[in-house]
Amino acid sequence: MRMRLRLKTVFVLYFMVSLLGLIYALMQLGQRCDCRGHAMSKDQQISQLRGELQKLQEHIKTELSKKTDVPKIYVITPTYARLVQKAELTRLSHTFLHVPQLHWIVVEDAPQPTPLVTDFLAASGLTYAHLHKLTPKDRKLQEGDPSWLKPRGAEQRNEGLRWLREMGAAAEGKEAAALEEAVVYFADDDNTYSLQLFEEMRYTYRVSVWPVGLVGGMKFERPVVEDGKVVRFHTGWHPNRPFPIDMAGFAVSLRLILTNPQARFDGDAQMGFLESSFLQHLVTMDDFEPKADLCTKVLVWHTRTEKPKMKREDALQKQGLGSDPDVEV
Amino acid sequence: MRMRLRLKTVFVLYFMVSLLGLIYALMQLGQRCDCRGHAMSKDQQISQLRGELQKLQEHIKTELSKKTDVPKIYVITPTYARLVQKAELTRLSHTFLHVPQLHWIVVEDAPQPTPLVTDFLAASGLTYAHLHKLTPKDRKLQEGDPSWLKPRGAEQRNEGLRWLREMGAAAEGKEAAALEEAVVYFADDDNTYSLQLFEEMRYTYRVSVWPVGLVGGMKFERPVVEDGKVVRFHTGWHPNRPFPIDMAGFAVSLRLILTNPQARFDGDAQMGFLESSFLQHLVTMDDFEPKADLCTKVLVWHTRTEKPKMKREDALQKQGLGSDPDVEV
Numbered sequence: 001m002r003m004r005l006r007l008k009t010v011f012v013l014y015f016m017v018s019l020l021g022l023i024y025a026l027m028q029l030g031q032r033c034d035c036r037g038h039a040m041s042k043d044q045q046i047s048q049l050r051g052e053l054q055k056l057q058e059h060i061k062t063e064l065s066k067k068t069d070v071p072k073i074y075v076i077t078p079t080y081a082r083l084v085q086k087a088e089l090t091r092l093s094h095t096f097l098h099v100p101q102l103h104w105i106v107v108e109d110a111p112q113p114t115p116l117v118t119d120f121l122a123a124s125g126l127t128y129a130h131l132h133k134l135t136p137k138d139r140k141l142q143e144g145d146p147s148w149l150k151p152r153g154a155e156q157r158n159e160g161l162r163w164l165r166e167m168g169a170a171a172e173g174k175e176a177a178a179l180e181e182a183v184v185y186f187a188d189d190d191n192t193y194s195l196q197l198f199e200e201m202r203y204t205y206r207v208s209v210w211p212v213g214l215v216g217g218m219k220f221e222r223p224v225v226e227d228g229k230v231v232r233f234h235t236g237w238h239p240n241r242p243f244p245i246d247m248a249g250f251a252v253s254l255r256l257i258l259t260n261p262q263a264r265f266d267g268d269a270q271m272g273f274l275e276s277s278f279l280q281h282l283v284t285m286d287d288f289e290p291k292a293d294l295c296t297k298v299l300v301w302h303t304r305t306e307k308p309k310m311k312r313e314d315a316l317q318k319q320g321l322g323s324d325p326d327v328e329v
Numbered sequence: 330m331r332m333r334l335r336l337k338t339v340f341v342l343y344f345m346v347s348l349l350g351l352i353y354a355l356m357q358l359g360q361r362c363d364c365r366g367h368a369m370s371k372d373q374q375i376s377q378l379r380g381e382l383q384k385l386q387e388h389i390k391t392e393l394s395k396k397t398d399v400p401k402i403y404v405i406t407p408t409y410a411r412l413v414q415k416a417e418l419t420r421l422s423h424t425f426l427h428v429p430q431l432h433w434i435v436v437e438d439a440p441q442p443t444p445l446v447t448d449f450l451a452a453s454g455l456t457y458a459h460l461h462k463l464t465p466k467d468r469k470l471q472e473g474d475p476s477w478l479k480p481r482g483a484e485q486r487n488e489g490l491r492w493l494r495e496m497g498a499a500a501e502g503k504e505a506a507a508l509e510e511a512v513v514y515f516a517d518d519d520n521t522y523s524l525q526l527f528e529e530m531r532y533t534y535r536v537s538v539w540p541v542g543l544v545g546g547m548k549f550e551r552p553v554v555e556d557g558k559v560v561r562f563h564t565g566w567h568p569n570r571p572f573p574i575d576m577a578g579f580a581v582s583l584r585l586i587l588t589n590p591q592a593r594f595d596g597d598a599q600m601g602f603l604e605s606s607f608l609q610h611l612v613t614m615d616d617f618e619p620k621a622d623l624c625t626k627v628l629v630w631h632t633r634t635e636k637p638k639m640k641r642e643d644a645l646q647k648q649g650l651g652s653d654p655d656v657e658v
Contacts, residue, residue, distance in 0.1 A: 042371045042372070042375065043371070045375055046371060046374055046375060046378065049375065049378035049379060049382060050378060051451060052382055053378055053381055053382050053385065054452075056382065056385040056454075083543060083548070084543065084630070084632055086630070087521040087542065087543070087630035087632050088521070088632075090521055090522075090523055090630075091420050091423070091424060091521045091522075094420070094423045094424045094427060094524070095420060095423040097423075097427065098423060098426065192416040192417070192419055192420045193419075193420075194419055195423070211656070213416065213658045214412060214413065214416070214637040214658065216641060217637075217638050217639060217640040217641035217642060218639070218641050218642045218645070218652055219412070219639070219642050219651075219652040219656075219658050220652050220656065220658055222656075234652065236640075236641025236642065236644065236645055237641060296656060297656070297657075298656060298657065298658045301413070301415070301416035301419075301658070302637075303413055303416050303417075303634050303635075304634065304635040304637075305632050305633065305634055305635065306632075306633040306634065306635050308543040308546075308631075308632075308633075309546050310546060310547070310548070311546040311565075312545060312546035312547050312565025312566060313546060313547045313548050313565065315565065316547070316565055322548075323547055323548040323549050323563065327540070327548075327549065327551075327625060327626070327627060328626075328627065329542045329543065329548050329549055329627050329630070
C-alpha cells in the first residue's frame with residue numbers, strides 16, 4: 001500500500017507538473033506566435049534603422065573619417081579669371097573637402113598666380129598645388145568665339161601633368177610606393193561631382209571610366225559594358241572617335257602617367273578629340289575599367305554656369321556709380 | 330506485485346506519452362512559430378542596428394560637440410524638376426553638410442514628392458524636411474516665358490513657412506526655447522553659398538542682411554552701411570522698392586516669423602517686389618543687422634546654371650537610340 005500510495009502520489013504529482021508544463025508551453029506558443037503580427041513592423045524597423053545607419057555611415061565616411069590609408073586622388077583643375085570664377089571654385093571646394101586624400105592641382109590660365117585664386121586656396125582647407133600656365137594667344141578663344149572652336153584647358157592640364165611627373169621623379173621610398181597607387185582626374189571647375197564618384201575612381205589600375213550626365217547634347221554619354229568589358233560608347237556625336245569620352249568621364253592611374261611621359265593633351269586637337277589625344281598614349285579600349293555599377297549610374301554632371309549679364313553695372317559705371325572695384329566677387 | 334507492476338507500466342506509459350507530447354509540442358512551437366526563430370534574430374538585428382546607430386550618433390555628436398550649442402539655421406529651398414535638378418541639389422548638399430545645425434526644408438513644386446528628390450534626400454546625410462506644393466497653373470512660368478515674368482518659388486517658400494509655424498506651435502520647453510534663437514534663410518538651389526555666410530547669419534536678432542554677388546545685372550548688390558546702420562541699397566534697379574534686396578541677401582529670426590503669422594510671400598508681386606512683400610510684415614530698414622564686415626564682403630553668388638541642350642538626344646530618340654530612361658540623371 002505504501003508503495004502504491006507513493007507511486008500514485010508520484011504519478012499525480014508528475015501528471016500535475018507535466019500538465020502545467022504543457023499548458024505553459026501552449027500559452028507560450030500562443031503568445032510567441034503574436035510575433036507574426038509584429039514581424040512586418042520589425043521588418044520596417046529594420047529597414048528604417050538600416051536607412052538611418054547608412055546615412056550616418058556615409059556622413060562619417062565622407063566628412064569625419066579622413067582616411068589616410070587609401071590611394072590618393074590628384075585632381076587637376078584648369079581655371080581662368082571670369083565673373084563666376086570664385087563662386088565656381090567655392091562650391092567645388094565644398095565637394096572636395098568631403099573627399100579623403102584628395103590633392104587639388106589648380107592651374108590658372110594666367111601669366112602669374114592671381115591674388116583671388118591664391119587667397120581662395122589658402123583659405124580653402126584643402127591640400128593643393130597652385131600652378132599657372134598662360135594659353136598662347138593663337139590658341140585662345142577670342143571674345144565671341146563659340147566655346148567649341150578651340151579646346152580649353154589643354155595647356156593647363158599639361159602643366160598639371162608636368163608637375164605630377166616632377167613630383168614622381170623626386171619621390172623616394174614610401175612616398176614613391178604611395179604614388180604607385182594614386183589616381184589622376186581632370187575636373188573642370190564648372191561641373192558637378194557626387195562624392196561617390198571619387199570612391200569609384202580611387203582604385204584604378206589603368207583607366208577607369210563611367211557615365212557623364214548632361215554632356216554633348218545628351219541626357220548622358222556612357223561606355224556600354226558587356227560581360228564586364230567596355231565594348232562601345234553611347235554618345236550622340238562621332239562615336240568612332242578613338243575614345244568618344246568626356247574629360248569628366250575617366251581617371252588614370254598615376255603610375256601609367258609616370259611611365260608614359262609622352263602622354264599629354266594636344267591643344268590643336270579637333271573638337272571632341274582632346275581626350276583621345278591624351279588617352280591614345282596610355283590605353284586601348286580593352287583596358288578600360290568600367291565603374292559606377294558597370295556604367296549604369298550617373299555620378300558626374302557636365303553643368304555649365306551662365307555668364308552673368310552686366311547691363312546695369314555698365315550703365316551705372318558710366319555714371320560713376322558702379323560697384324566698388326575693391327570688393328572681391 | 331501485479332498492481333505495482335500495472336501502476337509502473339501505466340506510469341511509464343504515461344511518462345513516455347506525455348514526454349512525446351511535450352517533445353511534439355516543443356517541436357511545434359519551433360515550427361509553427363517559424364517567425365520565432367526569425368523574431369529572435371530580428372530582435373537581435375534591431376538591437377544590433379540600434380547599437381551601431383547609437384555609436385555613430387555619439388561619434389558624430391562628439392565630433393560636432395562644440396557646434397551643437399549654436400542656434401539652428403532653417404534653410405528653405407524651393408525646387409522643381411528639370412534636367413539639372415539632381416546636379417544642383419548634389420552640390421548644394423555638399424555645402425550644407427559642412428554647416429553645423431543646419432536643417433534643410435526642401436519644398437518641391439510638384440503635386441506629390443518625387444522619387445528623385447525623396448531618394449536624394451534620404452542619402453544626403455542632412456537633417457531635412459521634405460515638403461511639396463504645386464504652383465497653380467496660372468501663376469506658373471510657361472515654356473518660353475522670360476524668367477522675370479512671374480516670381481518663382483513663392484508658393485513653396487510659403488509652404489516652408491507654414492511648416493515652420495506648425496513646428497513652432499507644437500514645440501514645448503527646451504525645444505521651444507531653442508526655436509527662439511533659430512534663424513531662417515531662403516536658399517535657391519542654383520546659387521552658390523560660402524560657408525562663412527552661415528556663420529554670419531547664425532546670430533540674427535531680427536533680420537540680417539549682406540551683399541549678393543552677380544545679381545540684377547550687377548557685380549553685386551548690397552546694403553550701404555553708415556555708422557553701423559543700413560541707410561540705402563547699392564542696386565541697379567528700382568532702388569526705391571521698399572526692400573531692394575535679393576532673396577539670397579537676408580535671413581530672418583524664426584521668432585519674428587512665428588510671432589508674425591501674416592508674413593508670407595505674395596506670388597502675384599511685381600518683379601523685384603517678392604522679397605518686399607514678405608519683409609514689409611516684419612521689419613523696417615532701421616531694423617536691418619548688417620553682416621559680412623558691414624556688408625563689404627561677397628559671401629553668396631546668384632549663379633545660374635544653363636539649361637542643357639538636348640539636340641542630339643532628341644535626334645537619337647527619333648531613331649530609338651535615346652539614352653536609357655531608367656538611368657537617373
